[in-house]
Amino acid sequence: DQQVKQNSPSLSVQEGRISILNCDYTNSMFDYFLWYKKYPAEGPTFLISISSIKDKNEDGRFTVFLNKSAKHLSLHIVPSQPGDSAVYFCAASAEGTYKYIFGTGTRLKVLA
């Protein structure tokens, strides 16, 4: 059973527009969420995180929103740039477990 789901395998966006990547989870014990970005032939790199005590966290062009009642989080990238083209993974963890469950990823393509 997939506890963390990214239902859109791919997304294409025009340069300068907003990219919205979505992630759903089923385990109500999850209380910390992260987004990673991955380029081909490289390891994932950390982007941004959010804890369950917040509903929003911003870092430059990246904003993560958390809706606990819907068990849903989203990553907004504004404005999108061609260099943002990559696979994005969300990951979730329950307090004290120190391990993360990853979603299957969404491939973002930003068109110039």
Add this chain to the structure above:
Amino acid sequence: NAGVTQTPKFRVLKTGQSMTLLCAQDMNHEYMYWYRQDPGMGLRLIHYSVGEGTTAKGEVPDGYNVSRLKKQNFLLGLESAAPSQTSVYFCASSPQGVEQYFGPGTRLTVT
């Protein structure tokens, strides 16, 4: 500062052979992790360690063993490789068990 390094980068094994993947980090991180990534499956946690001398099972530990004898190294062993273990393996480290820093990956093919 090399971050997280993985050795080897590529390997081809025959069914039944054994091998060890080495992960090294120079950031003095307490936590280390081994993941595998398969098409359409995302990253799945194999084993992890919360400190030197400790190990714990993740989501998919069967067929793998690990050791963390030194803080900076985390070894992943395959005792008898199977074609189902064909995958890309990623190691990661973390200072506090939150954000993780990943290595470049090891592509393993078992024939």
